[in-house]
Amino acid sequence: MFIHKKELIHPVSVDNPDPRYGQYLLEQFGGATGELTAALQYFVESFHVTNSGIRDMLLDISTEELGHLEMVGRLIEIHTRADKDLKIKAEESSLFALRGRGPHFLDSLGSSWTASYINEGGDVVRDLRANIAAEAGALATYEQLIENSQDDGTKKALGHLATREVAHTQMFMEALQSLGKLTDPIFGELKPDDTVNVYYNMSSNGAADERGPWNSEPKFKYIADPLGQKSARGEGSEKLHGEKLARGQSSR
Numbered sequence: 001m002f003i004h005k006k007e008l009i010h011p012v013s014v015d016n017p018d019p020r021y022g023q024y025l026l027e028q029f030g031g032a033t034g035e036l037t038a039a040l041q042y043f044v045e046s047f048h049v050t051n052s053g054i055r056d057m058l059l060d061i062s063t064e065e066l067g068h069l070e071m072v073g074r075l076i077e078i079h080t081r082a083d084k085d086l087k088i089k090a091e092e093s094s095l096f097a098l099r100g101r102g103p104h105f106l107d108s109l110g111s112s113w114t115a116s117y118i119n120e121g122g123d124v125v126r127d128l129r130a131n132i133a134a135e136a137g138a139l140a141t142y143e144q145l146i147e148n149s150q151d152d153g154t155k156k157a158l159g160h161l162a163t164r165e166v167a168h169t170q171m172f173m174e175a176l177q178s179l180g181k182l183t184d185p186i187f188g189e190l191k192p193d194d195t196v197n198v199y200y201n202m203s204s205n206g207a208a209d210e211r212g213p214w215n216s217e218p219k220f221k222y223i224a225d226p227l228g229q230k231s232a233r234g235e236g237s238e239k240l241h242g243e244k245l246a247r248g249q250s251s252r
């Protein structure tokens with residue numbers, strides 16, 4: 001069940017209301033990275049997860065995100081509150097001028113919220129990884145919103161919302177860690193073939209190819225010239241797919 005308290009999860013204040021900025025804020029109300037997406041993603045995941053601790057966490061965070069949605073909605077409400085003139089002028093925000101004041105389930109450019117923003121299903125590991133990505137999207141949007149705000153009250157509220165996304169990220173990472181899946185990409189029944197640790201240098205021509213831990217020993221076998229090796233041996237697919245690392249990847 002849900003009980004609603006007529007009190008925000010964290011106070012919001014706006015010093016200088018600005019309908020144009022209210023339109024930016026819609027990104028976190030009815031946009032892809034917004035609070036509705038997060039709340040509903042974690043909520044629906046809670047029905048799939050059999051681990052009772054992770055289920056409890058998903059419901060706690062989902063409900064907190066609804067509290068965030070309410071905060072963003074209130075911020076938009078205040079930014080679009082007209083004191084003297086009850087109408088918002090098109091030059092202040094054509095979206096609110098036409099659609100009316102307060103939040104709508106639209107993003108900052110007026111596109112409708114859609115359930116296809118939600119990424120979930122199939123496995124708790126996939127869900128937790130999708131949640132880390134969702135939090136990264138929310139954090140990136142909040143960073144931009146804070147950077148583009150001139151209003152101290154608004155920035156303070158957004159700073160709290162951004163901070164909580166960082167907290168949630170850490171919680172999801174710890175949950176993955178508790179499953180032993182924070183750094184292990186494989187879950188489910190997959191028995192990977194012998195390309196699992198092979199890096200193909202597929203983009204090259206003139207400019208130096210960059211090297212880093214993502215394509216170096218001991219984790220990865222670097223194939224500098226996949227096509228050259230292919231034609232030299234005349235049995236390309238074998239070479240292209242057949243490089244084996246000394247460290248046994250067949251033990252999986």
Ligand code: MN
Binds near residue numbers: 035064065068138165
């Ligand atoms: Mn949030």
Ligand code: MN
Binds near residue numbers: 135138164
């Ligand atoms: Mn969050």
